[in-house]
Structure formats: C-alpha cells, structure tokens
Amino acid sequence: MRESLNKGQLILTNLLIYMSQEVERILKGCMESLNTLDRTQAEFWITEDTLINDLERQVDDECVRLIATQQPVAKDLRKIISAMKISTDLERMADLATGIAKVVRRIEGPLCKPLVDIPLMAEKALAMMRQGLEAYSNEDMELAQNLATQDDEVDCLYKKVVRDLLVIMTENPEILDQGMYLTFVGRYLERFADHATNIGENVIYIATAERKDLNK
C-alpha cells in the first residue's frame, strides 16, 4: 500500500543519512586541518560545503514533490516536514564545520597547546549527529531523548574550553588572537551539538506530534 509514498520516504531517509556522512567527513577534515594548521587542506574543506548545499536542495525538492503528489497526512506528513528541517540542521552543521576551517586561515604560528578538549567535543558532537540520524531512521524515541544528556556534556566541555583558554590568554597576551579563534571553534562545536539535538526533537515530533525542547 502507498508504494510511491513509502519509496519517497526511503529516498529521504537515505539522502539524510548520506548527507550526515558527508557532514561527518567534512567536520573530520576540518578538525584535521586545525590540528595540522594546513591551510590548503582547510581551503579544500571549505569548498566541500557546496556538496552539502546541493544535498539540502535535493531533500527539499523530494519533500516538495512528495507533498505535492502523494498528499501525506499525519505521521507521513510529520516525517516529511521533519526531513526538511533535519536537512536544514545538517546544512548548518556543515557551515559550522567549515567555520572551523576558516579559523585555520586566520591562526598565525603554532598552536599554543596541544588540542585535547576541542577534539573531544568534535567526537561527541559527531556521535550525537549519528545517533540523531539513527533515531530518525528507526523512529527511536529513547535514542532521541538521550541526546539531551549528551548535549549537556558538550556544553560542559565548551565551558571548560573557554575557561582554560581564558587562563592561557590572561597569562600570555600575545596569543590572544589564537585563543579567541579557538574559543570560536569551541562555540561552533557547541552549536553543532545543538543542531544534533534538534534532530532528536524532530524525531520526537514525528513520533508524538509534540514539540519538546531537548536543549535546556
């Protein structure tokens, strides 16, 4: 029953999963370029963003097509509306990732200290994104709700990163620039995790039709 609609929803899920994998690839690349301060690599990852923009448009087009031709209602409709929102979240996440690469353009000289908490934040944020997509494709409420606690962890890490950098910057005013840019990176990753949490909120909306704020 409703083969065309089912097929369309499957296409959407696959597009979103593929999109998230691309976002992951880009964020990992950007983090790598930050670690090595390799500007050529950073420029490459900045251009990769267009790929995500294309994918977002594809998801949108498929959603519009499904709404126009298949008249989805109830959960079918929520799922398609949510797919549109998730694709927007993923696009913003890619923007944040390339924001890190843009920071690499600005940082002068070697890093003041080896990065520890920032890569950890990136890892956690990526795990959240994967979990959000898994929750979406399996319509797993529990997995989605679980994102809230992980988001809190990332928020804590962010606060720690800011605190640590402030300490270094007050002691060492010549790396003020670098410190500020690294705070930006922390901020980007914190925002990245927030968007991952949004994916979870959408999954809850699909399942229950209720809006729940996981990002308190």
Added chain:
Amino acid sequence: MNDRLRKYRNTMMMGIFIVATLIALIPLFGVLGYVVINGISALDLDFFMNLPKAMGVSGGGMANAIVGTLIMVLIASLIGMPVGILAAIYLTEYDRTSWLSIAVRFATDVLTGIPSIIVGIVIYTAVVLRMGHFSALAGGLALSIIMIPLIIRSTEEMLKLVSQSIREAGYALGISKRIIILRIILPTAAKGIITGAMLAVARVSGETAPLLFTALGNQYWARSLNEPIAALPVQIYQYATSPYAEWHQLAWAGSLVLILMVVILNLIARFAFRSRSN
C-alpha cells in the same frame, strides 16, 4: 396540533388507497372464483381425453380443442418468436434512429392496439379465401401476427435494459459485434426475453376473434394442418352460446382450463427464469 392533523390526514389517505386496492381485487377474484366454481364440476378425465358428444348428449370433452389450441400456439410461436426477437435485435442493436426503425416501432405500437378481430378478417381475406378453406395454419398465422408486435416490444425493452457499458466492454475487448450480440447481450437479456415471449404466448392462447375466421373450429380431430381445427376459446364461445346446459357446463370447464394455461404460463415466466445467480 399540526402534527396530529398531519398524522390524521396520512392515515385517511392510506385508508383510501387500501380500499381502492381491495376494490381492484374484486373482479380478479370474482372472475376466478366464478369460473372455478362453475367449471370444476365438469372437469374430469373425460374432458381431457374425449371428443365432444353430439348436441344434447351429456359427457364428452374438449380434447381436440386443447390440442388444437396447443398446435396453433406452437405455429404462432414458431413464426412469431424468431421474427419478433430478430427484428427487436435489429431495432436496438443496429439501427435505433433511422426512418425504418421509427416506422417499425410505430407500426408495432398501432398493431398492439388494434382489435384482434381485424387481424382475423385480414387473414380470412388474404389466406383463407385464397386457399379456399379454413385451416390450423391460417389460425396460427393470425395468432403470430398478434404475437410479433408484443415480442418485438418486450424484447426491445429487455435489450435496452442491458447497459450500454456492457456493449462497450465487449467492443473494448476487440470482440466483433455479431459475437457481442450473440454471446454477451442475448444471454444477459435472455431471462427477460423469454419472460416476454411467455406472456405473449399466454396472451394469444386466449384469443377467440381471429380464430373464428381462420381456424373456424372442428367437432372432431383435425387430420392435417390444412383443415379447420378446434381451439379452446372458439369452442367455449360456441358452447356458451348454445342452448344446451351440458354444453354450458363444458364451456365453464374449458374456461377453467384456459385460465389455468394462462396462469401456468405466467408462473413459468415469473419463476422458472429467475436469475441463476449463485
């Protein structure tokens, strides 16, 4: 207030309808009852087995008239059914609007309304006078002329009842018109066509007037279709108008038999061809 008035009027109205219906039943059951009461006493095996006795002699039957009626109805059916059904097929399936079909339809309507005695006179002039004698054939022919318009009309109605979409379904399958008519439309309308034919048979089996001039009647067995032949309605007419009480009795019995024939044909038409749906 208004409600009560309305209900009262409704009840009044229904009462009038019921009374009218009951009045309509009186002649039906009156005639049936009268014939049964008068005819049943003379109805015995002799009536079906024997020829009429001479005037004034009691006993005897109408065997020759019963057989005569059956023969002439059979002749009429053999002519009337194929002609009527085939003509109706032409009118509905091939040509609904041309001047020919309009003319035929008009003629059938007029013919159904014409008193049957006129058919008898025409056949008398056209057939009996030319052949020089009354005959079963002429009688059957006269009955068939009464039958044909009835059958054309009923068959046409039945064919028209077959939904146009059934014909289109046949065309859409790449079936030729001839096959569509023979294998799809006729089977679909068969029940109704047969019912109509039965009713036409019932109608002509009671005809008297056309037979007076064509079959004439016969006190004995007819030896060929070329001879005058007895028929129930004619026999009833002759016996009922005779001065003999015994013959009056036989006329009543004959009437009863005739009514039974018509009732049986009606029942067959009504029940035997009900749809054989599972």
Added chain:
Amino acid sequence: MGHSLSVRNLEAWYGSNKTLKGINMEIAPNQVTAIIGPSGCGKSTFVRCINRMHETLPGTKVKGEILLDEESIYDRDPVALRKMVGMVFQKANPFPSMSIYENVVAGLRLNGMKNKQTLHASAEKSLRMAALWDEVKDRLNYSGMSLSGGQQQRLCIARALAVEPSVLLMDEPASALDPIATTHIEELIRQLKENYTILIVTHNMQQAARIADSTAFFLNGELVEHGPTSEIFTNPNDKRTEDYITGRFG
C-alpha cells in the same frame, strides 16, 4: 511491452459539438500518463479516440492522426486495434451472464480461443496481475456480479489484461470506489506500467499526482499542458493549470 502513442492534431466532434480541438501529444511507453481536467473538457473523448470507441457512437466524427508504435490506428481494423489497446471503464462492467472465470477469458474465448489449458493459464495470470487471484481462486464459477465494487473493477482490469494489449486506457477507473479499493487499484496501476503503456483519465487530480509519471491538463477540448507529474504539481507552466490544480478554477 508497452507501445508509444503519438497524437497529431486530433479533432473530435460529438454531433455539432467539437469536443477536441487539435490535440498534439506524445505518450511514452511503459509510463502512466494521467489526463486531468474539469468535466466536459474532452478527456474521456480523448482516450475513447485512442481505441476508436468514440466512432462507435452515433453522430460522432474524428479528424487527425494517432500513431500506435509508428503506425496509424486508422490503418488498422478497429476490432483488431482494440485487442492491442485495452480499456477499463468508470463503472465496473463485468458481463452479468458470465462467471468470474468466463469474464476474465471472455476476450479470448469469444474471439475463438478454445484450448482449455491456455484459457486457464491466461485466467490465472490475468487475475494474479490484477491482484484478485487469491480472493477469487476458490469461486471462479460464481457470477462476476457476486464480487464487491472494487473486486469487480479489478475483474474488469483482469479481463482487459487477458487479451494482452500493449496499451491500457482507464477512464476514471476508481471514481466509484471507496478509498481502500482505490488504493488497491492505484497500486495495481503502478505495477502494471512495467508491461503496459497506461493512460488514465481522472477527475481526481490527487490521484493523478500519486500514480502518474506524466500528467496532461485538458481544458475546453484543448491540451493546456503536458509534463512530468512532479513538475505539473509543483511548478506548472500555465496559469490555467495552476488555477485548476490549486482549486482556484474559474
């Protein structure tokens, strides 16, 4: 396999009323093409021209050209043409005097096929394709009229398929059915396009949107727009198409 259809400058009259005013349209093989438009726009007349059923009505006239697989349908015998171009009607119309089985094989049997095994095989195959086999296999000798409305319509589809046409015309095949039966039929149409070129007339544009690969919008006997369904329903070229599909017509 389905055949392609090419309609060139098709005009049709019903009495003095010109119902098609020069239609040009290419219909791709193995696709579902939906014809939509308001009542009296000529969409039914259009499909009835394709199997030359329009001409069977008194007072009708057709001009123009329709090519079925590059060959003019007017060069073919209409009875033979209809074996290649099957049709399913708005109202299910099983033959009332026939059983389910007889209905399915009517097209073959009444055209002279006598081999019982072939008929049986064809009946089963067609009923399976019409997704009706499981529901009727134990009562093939029951009257076709004993089925429900949706089943009767699938029986009619099976009957059309048994003749093995390459094009299937459907004139509002689901308009008299409830939503579940409609979904059944739509699902069926989606599957059938693998083997047939399907043309479906529908006054239900949501239905066209759901099942058709391409959609044509007819208005007052003219083809206003024909294109991929997703485009017609998201970004139609013609203002009239947009007004119609958005329900702002007139």
